[in-house]
Amino acid sequence: SASQRGKLISAGYTSLSSLSSISSSDLARELKVSESEAMNILKVASHSRGSETSNASCSIVEGAQSAWDMLHDEESLMHITTSSADLDNILGGGIHCKEVTEIGGVPGIGKTQLGIQIAVNVQIPNDFGGLGGKAVYIDTEGSFMVERAFQIAEACIEDMSEYNRFLRKDFQECKIKMQPQDILENIFYFRICSYTEQIALINYLDKFLSEHKDVKVIVVDSVTFHFRQDFDDMALRTRVLSGMALKLMNLANRFSLAVVLLNQVTTKHKEASFQLALALGDCWSHTCTNRIVLYWNGNERYAYIDKSPSLRSASAAYSITARGIRN
Ligand code: ADP
Numbered sequence: 001s002a003s004q005r006g007k008l009i010s011a012g013y014t015s016l017s018s019l020s021s022i023s024s025s026d027l028a029r030e031l032k033v034s035e036s037e038a039m040n041i042l043k044v045a046s047h048s049r050g051s052e053t054s055n056a057s058c059s060i061v062e063g064a065q066s067a068w069d070m071l072h073d074e075e076s077l078m079h080i081t082t083s084s085a086d087l088d089n090i091l092g093g094g095i096h097c098k099e100v101t102e103i104g105g106v107p108g109i110g111k112t113q114l115g116i117q118i119a120v121n122v123q124i125p126n127d128f129g130g131l132g133g134k135a136v137y138i139d140t141e142g143s144f145m146v147e148r149a150f151q152i153a154e155a156c157i158e159d160m161s162e163y164n165r166f167l168r169k170d171f172q173e174c175k176i177k178m179q180p181q182d183i184l185e186n187i188f189y190f191r192i193c194s195y196t197e198q199i200a201l202i203n204y205l206d207k208f209l210s211e212h213k214d215v216k217v218i219v220v221d222s223v224t225f226h227f228r229q230d231f232d233d234m235a236l237r238t239r240v241l242s243g244m245a246l247k248l249m250n251l252a253n254r255f256s257l258a259v260v261l262l263n264q265v266t267t268k269h270k271e272a273s274f275q276l277a278l279a280l281g282d283c284w285s286h287t288c289t290n291r292i293v294l295y296w297n298g299n300e301r302y303a304y305i306d307k308s309p310s311l312r313s314a315s316a317a318y319s320i321t322a323r324g325i326r327n
Contacts, residue, residue: 007032011196012199012201016048016049018200019042019045020045020049021243077097077098080094080258081094081124081129082117084325084326085327086318086327090305090311090315092311098256100248100261100287101289101292102261102263103261104278106294109294109296110294111263112143112144114294115137115221116137116324117324117325118135119135119219123183124160131216134214135187135188135216135217135219136187136190136205138198138221140193140221140223141225142191149183150184154180155324156324161176164176188215194226195230195231202247202248206247209251209254213255215255217258217259218248218252218257218260220248220262222262223241223262228279241287242284249287265279276295278306285307297317301318301319302317
């Protein structure tokens with residue numbers, strides 16, 4: 001009914017798929033309706049999804065893509081530099097568009113710094129080998145520092161000016177027009193305070209990205225926080241998270257953008273010792289395309305490719321300077 005639709009939309013459920021992994025009791029609580037009414041809503045949604053699926057299967061049958069075309073598509077895909085040449089090198093050029101890359105590590109290792117750096121670097125213009133895109137930054141922990149983003153943006157512009165000075169004689173003509181303020185204006189920042197808000201935002205991104213096609217990266221800092229804080233039912237948590245990762249993967253594909261999920265670490269007991277492992281469990285570990293673990297080796301920061309379908313496992317040192325991430 002119209003009133004049920006109104007309640008659903010104001011609770012952040014703007015598509016049928018957003019109702020795919022919620023239980024009737026949770027929905028009842030969120031919409032402040034009886035459990036039987038919530039069950040009815042879920043039944044209707046599930047029925048409608050069924051007809052969507054049969055439409056989708058028609059479009060699947062219509063066109064397969066050849067592996068040759070896929071290779072061509074992949075070669076034309078751009079990467080986002082991390083500002084560390086060594087890290088870019090082991091990543092095959094930087095953070096890949098059309099893929100979900102998870103980056104995890106202990107507190108203070110530099111996950112947020114890397115997230116901010118990527119949100120700035122995605123804006124490097126095409127003339128400088130960048131994507132000239134914009135960024136969506138989803139902050140679940142309140143760790144995004146706008147002053148730090150400004151500093152990193154200033155350094156990025158200085159580096160581009162230096163590059164210009166080095167390569168081109170007519171420097172005055174090629175002077176960078178970009179200002180740090182422009183870079184900050186191109187980062188769409190969302191502050192998220194609960195896992196329901198996080199799910200609702202991921203569902204809303206579809207519409208947002210259709211209206212902002214120049215967004216080329218989504219950073220979620222961190223994907224874990226509210227799910228570790230507020231969730232008791234682990235099986236449901238896994239289902240909800242997998243659904244979320246699937247949606248992000250679809251967005252990465254449809255809008256040719258990179259998704260970067262920052263994750264916390266946890267300790268795992270193995271062979272009489274404790275080892276660090278990325279949070280959210282084994283099931284979650286299969287949902288991202290690439291997994292990068294950041295760790296300390298003495299006083300040096302390192303990044304390690306833990307899982308990737310196309311990159312070899314390798315480590316690279318990186319540092320955090322006043323100008324941002326560097327070698
Ligand atoms: P995480 O998100 O993994 O918890 P952060 O990305 O917040 O960690 O990184 C914090 C670290 O970044 C600090 O410990 C500090 O060493 C480094 N850092 C932050 N700002 C600067 C800066 N302006 N200059 C040099 N290092 C910095």
